[in-house]
Amino acid sequence: MSLTLCNVHFSDKKDRVVYVSGPLYRSLKLSDKKKLQIKLGRETVTASVKAVKREGNHVFLSSALRQQIRVPKSGNVFMLHASENEVQLGPLVGILSDGYVSSSLPFGSRTGFIKDLIRIGEKKAYFFGFTPKDINWSQETVNGYFLNADGSWYRKTVPLPDVVYNRLPSRKAETGSYISSLRERFVRKGIPFFNWSYFNKSDVYKLLDKDVEALRHLPESVSGPSDAKIKELLEKHHFVYFKPSGGSLGAGIYRLTYQPKQGYFARYRSGGKNVLLRFGTFQALMRTMHARHGSSFGGYVVQQGIRLVEIEGCPLDFRFHMHKNGRNEWVTAGIGAKKAGKGSVTTHIKNGGVLMTPGNALSRTFGSQAGEVLEKAKRVAVKMSEAIERNYPHRLGELGLDLGIDKDGEVWMFEANAKPGRSIFKHPALKPEGRASLEYILEHCLYLSRFRGRDS
Numbered sequence: 505m506s507l508t509l510c511n512v513h514f515s516d517k518k519d520r521v522v523y524v525s526g527p528l529y530r531s532l533k534l535s536d537k538k539k540l541q542i543k544l545g546r547e548t549v550t551a552s553v554k555a556v557k558r559e560g561n562h563v564f565l566s567s568a569l570r571q572q573i574r575v576p577k578s579g580n581v582f583m584l585h586a587s588e589n590e591v592q593l594g595p596l597v598g599i600l601s602d603g604y605v606s607s608s609l610p611f612g613s614r615t616g617f618i619k620d621l622i623r624i625g626e627k628k629a630y631f632f633g634f635t636p637k638d639i640n641w642s643q644e645t646v647n648g649y650f651l652n653a654d655g656s657w658y659r660k661t662v663p664l665p666d667v668v669y670n671r672l673p674s675r676k677a678e679t680g681s682y683i684s685s686l687r688e689r690f691v692r693k694g695i696p697f698f699n700w701s702y703f704n705k706s707d708v709y710k711l712l713d714k715d716v717e718a719l720r721h722l723p724e725s726v727s728g729p730s731d732a733k734i735k736e737l738l739e740k741h742h743f744v745y746f747k748p749s750g751g752s753l754g755a756g757i758y759r760l761t762y763q764p765k766q767g768y769f770a771r772y773r774s775g776g777k778n779v780l781l782r783f784g785t786f787q788a789l790m791r792t793m794h795a796r797h798g799s800s801f802g803g804y805v806v807q808q809g810i811r812l813v814e815i816e817g818c819p820l821d822f823r824f825h826m827h828k829n830g831r832n833e834w835v836t837a838g839i840g841a842k843k844a845g846k847g848s849v850t851t852h853i854k855n856g857g858v859l860m861t862p863g864n865a866l867s868r869t870f871g872s873q874a875g876e877v878l879e880k881a882k883r884v885a886v887k888m889s890e891a892i893e894r895n896y897p898h899r900l901g902e903l904g905l906d907l908g909i910d911k912d913g914e915v916w917m918f919e920a921n922a923k924p925g926r927s928i929f930k931h932p933a934l935k936p937e938g939r940a941s942l943e944y945i946l947e948h949c950l951y952l953s954r955f956r957g958r959d960s
């Protein structure tokens with residue numbers, strides 16, 4: 505097994521001969537008598553081999569050969585010498601998304617990210633975007649979106665990919681039976697598919713509720729709580745978060761506080777403003793909550809409130825953008841620190857939060873201990889990612905963890921996102937991390953598609 509970068513050329517010849525440059529011909533130990541199987545995705549074509557005088561690693565494919573296995577374009581790509589008479593071009597990596605706005609924005613607001621990722625894969629792999637309706641299951645092909653050098657799109661039909669990176673844009677779309685069976689079909693065909701779907705908060709807490717390692721970093725959480733349970737947690741911790749299990753961006757989140765002499769407080773965001781209500785009794789608080797959210801809190805989670813470190817009286821928390829690398833290990837690709845807006849329950853930018861580098865934020869809260877605290881948080885982030893993966897039945901390759909650090913320097917996880925946004929990478933100082941994040945996706949796709957050399 506060996507891995508080489510090679511330059512694929514398209515020739516006008518009609519024959520079924522693959523012409524291979526001298527150095528590549530020798531390193532693949534080819535001979536004129538041999539037939540060579542050339543693979544792309546799950547398509548294979550058999551060709552005769554001839555050497556041509558040329559330096560470097562070059563392959564010349566006739567139109568007959570390239571059409572049969574649907575090679576999307578010429579240029580550099582990896583060649584995996586899988587067995588004596590077989591080489592595979594690729595990997596062929598499909599990015600699954602949706603959200604058509606126009607032909608220049610086939611993936612809606614995700615189009616820019618998908619372009620960036622395709623560009624990272626340029627000259628190494630065949631990256632393309634596709635939507636569920638672009639798959640032809642009976643022919644086992646995908647009508648993919650490929651990127652021109654000028655940033656415009658062109659369509660090419662290619663074999664089913666070697667690996668699928670799932671960035672389907674909505675929870676709703678994902679719960680349908682069509683998408684469920686689509687995922688199952690990829691897996692049944694042995695095509696690695698990551699990540700499986702959006703997470704629900706209560707699913708993640710449940711996943712970890714027997715994992716001793718992880719539980720230490722998870723605030724006490726109860727899904728679908730009764731009024732009595734909320735009261736119990738409030739009395740125990742003095743404040744709790746009340747969050748919709750399938751929510752995001754801080755929507756529908758309450759911070760409930762109990763102050764023995766003053767009563768009960770509910771803080772939340774409504775109509776672009778921060779609201780603070782006071783209640784004399786617990787029953788009065790619950791009457792209001794039920795009026796807003798119905799008789800049962802089935803879709804909600806109540807969670808122990810954590811006293812986060814603060815800057816200028818505003819709580820601070822962190823987004824850890826985690827990836828699996830080319831050796832299948834979890835790594836932290838980038839960290840954004842977020843300071844909550846004044847009076848806001850969450851740190852989201854759209855609720856007045858401010859994005860900072862972790863170094864800046866932590867030096868203002870932990871001074872000379874900042875480096876140590878950050879290293880500890882990174883270890884926890886890796887540990888939590890491993891714990892989620894170990895307890896989750898599907899394949900994971902990327903996670904966005906919302907972590908908090910309390911005044912004692914303890915690290916807590918509030919939420920794990922399986923389709924993390926990339927807004928932290930907009931910070932000018934976090935651009936290199938944004939690029940590293942894309943590189944990890946590429947590396948991990950190489951790993952999953954088994955495009956690896958003898959030594960890697």
Ligand SMILES: Nc1ncnc2c1ncn2[C@@H]1O[C@H](COP(=O)(O)OP(=O)(O)O)[C@@H](O)[C@H]1O
Nearest residue numbers: 745751752753754808809810850851906918919
């Ligand atoms: N248990 C908690 N204690 C303290 N702060 C919390 C707690 N839960 C959430 N938060 C704050 O609210 C923010 C949003 O909560 P999160 O669980 O990430 O929900 P969302 O899906 O809306 O992002 C967190 O980033 C954190 O700042």
Ligand SMILES: [Mg+2]
Nearest residue numbers: 753754906919
């Ligand atoms: Mg969050």
